[in-house]
Amino acid sequence: MINELKHLEGFRQEVRSWLQANLPADWHERMTGASEEEHVAFQKFWFRRMMDGGYGAPHWPAEWGGSGFSFAQQIVLYEEIARAGAPRLILYFIALYHVPATLLAWGTDEQRQRHLPAVLSGDEIWCQGFSEPNAGSDLASLRCRAERRGDRYIVNGQKTWSSNAHHARYCLLLTRTDPAATKARGISYMILDLQTPGVSLRPIKQITGASHFNEIFLDDVEIPVENLIGPEHGGWAVAQSTLSSERGLTILELAERMRHGFQMLLDAAQSPSPLGGRLIDDDEIRRRLVDIYARIQALRLLVNNMLTRVLEGAGAGVEPSIIKVYYSDLLRDFTELGVTLGGAKAQYLQPVLMGGGNETGYWMQDYLYSWAWTISGGSSEIQRNIIAERALDLPREPKLASAS
Numbered sequence: 252m253i254n255e256l257k258h259l260e261g262f263r264q265e266v267r268s269w270l271q272a273n274l275p276a277d278w279h280e281r282m283t284g285a286s287e288e289e290h291v292a293f294q295k296f297w298f299r300r301m302m303d304g305g306y307g308a309p310h311w312p313a314e315w316g317g318s319g320f321s322f323a324q325q326i327v328l329y330e331e332i333a334r335a336g337a338p339r340l341i342l343y344f345i346a347l348y349h350v351p352a353t354l355l356a357w358g359t360d361e362q363r364q365r366h367l368p369a370v371l372s373g374d375e376i377w378c379q380g381f382s383e384p385n386a387g388s389d390l391a392s393l394r395c396r397a398e399r400r401g402d403r404y405i406v407n408g409q410k411t412w413s414s415n416a417h418h419a420r421y422c423l424l425l426t427r428t429d430p431a432a433t434k435a436r437g438i439s440y441m442i443l444d445l446q447t448p449g450v451s452l453r454p455i456k457q458i459t460g461a462s463h464f465n466e467i468f469l470d471d472v473e474i475p476v477e478n479l480i481g482p483e484h485g486g487w488a489v490a491q492s493t494l495s496s497e498r499g500l501t502i503l504e505l506a507e508r509m510r511h512g513f514q515m516l517l518d519a520a521q522s523p524s525p526l527g528g529r530l531i532d533d534d535e536i537r538r539r540l541v542d543i544y545a546r547i548q549a550l551r552l553l554v555n556n557m558l559t560r561v562l563e564g565a566g567a568g569v570e571p572s573i574i575k576v577y578y579s580d581l582l583r584d585f586t587e588l589g590v591t592l593g594g595a596k597a598q599y600l601q602p603v604l605m606g607g608g609n610e611t612g613y614w615m616q617d618y619l620y621s622w623a624w625t626i627s628g629g630s631s632e633i634q635r636n637i638i639a640e641r642a643l644d645l646p647r648e649p650k651l652a653s654a655s
């Protein structure tokens with residue numbers, strides 16, 4: 252892997268210098284305990300600065316205003332972003348990844364022209380409206396109903412867990428347009444303007460006290476037919492394009508952030524304990540540190556193997572599922588060790604670093620949030636099912652009689 256990237260040393264230095272010159276040195280200070288408004292303003296500022304530098308949309312084709320970087324360049328870029336501890340563009344996650352993956356594969360030219368430049372200008376924040384109260388892992392059983400009347404759909408139903416919907420203008424929405432068809436067959440994919448009458452949001456309060464996601468209620472909401480993405484009743488295939496964009500280089504960045512973040516655990520273990528001595532002198536603490544360190548190295552190797560296969564032109568295969576389970580378990584144990592080492596102040600909820608990574612050093616926040624990783628983007632149990640069926644060739648999970 253390192254060999255594959257050697258020829259990009261000049262590019263790496265360019266990115267590194269750019270980040271040194273452009274990343275505000277005081278951003279941690281400014282974003283720790285920041286309000287939602289400050290968070291949004293800072294995300295917009297940082298996204299625009301990244302765009303101006305040519306790094307904001309590395310995977311977008313140049314013809315649509317992106318950097319058009321090769322896959323190898325993107326690897327280098329994300330490694331450097333993690334190394335610099337730059338903010339994560341969390342508010343733009345859906346707009347930057349899911350929207351182009353969906354519109355470039357399935358959208359009309361009019362939809363692409365309408366939305367892709369607006370995303371890159373930083374003006375359009377998007378959210379995802381897939382999950383429902385009774386359709387998460389089994390997404391194909393979704394029930395939010397869209398009835399066609401002339402040139403509009405009338406939509407009624409509920410979505411849930413929609414991250415950042417309260418900051419978003421548009422939503423990637425899955426609805427059921429043919430209730431008579433078997434599960435996945437009767438689904439359509441639409442663009443919902445969240446300012447349409449009949450749309451209401453209710454924030455969901457998390458265990459950390461924050462509200463990053465929302466319920467979305469749709470009450471006779473009119474969606475024009477030109478907002479349909481892909482064929483009517485053919486939205487399931489479109490959704491696969493959206494979901495595949497989640498399994499890209501994000502995990503490399505996260506793995507790299509964790510590798511650099513390990514130093515925080517070491518520093519905490521080596522500093523004097525209020526009870527005397529240092530925690531690093533405790534055998535059990537040393538064992539846990541070594542365990543985490545070894546697993547971080549293993550994670551990096553797993554990610555490298557996947558990226559090497561992609562660089563060589565082979566598909567990623569089942570590796571993203573393996574890496575997701577491995578990362579989620581490791582993040583939980585990593586942050587739990589942070590709570591152990593962080594002393595009294597790690598035992599209560601401190602203000603969070605908005606736009607920080609998953610290991611900000613505010614350990615109780617980090618630990619509680621780590622559990623979300625075992626659910627979002629397909630739960631660990633579902634990933635294990637995928638690994639069992641696709642990689643280990645174990646018997647498929649029995650389907651319920653009513654399922655298709």
Ligand SMILES: Cc1cc2nc3c(=O)[nH]c(=O)nc-3n(C[C@H](O)[C@H](O)[C@H](O)COP(=O)(O)OP(=O)(O)OC[C@H]3O[C@@H](n4cnc5c(N)ncnc54)[C@H](O)[C@@H]3O)c2cc1C
Nearest residue numbers: 379380381382386387388412413414623626627628630632
């Ligand atoms: C931080 C976060 C952000 C999210 N953001 C969004 C978003 O922006 N938009 C959106 O649409 N959704 C979002 N989600 C929702 C997410 O996609 C769902 O939570 C996820 O798909 C699981 O669905 P569920 O919550 O309905 O749980 P369920 O599917 O009801 O599962 C409950 C439990 O049963 C287990 N389980 C279910 N089926 C099986 C099976 N076949 N075999 C073994 N075990 C099984 C699960 O693993 C889980 O432990 C988000 C979730 C989180 C945590």
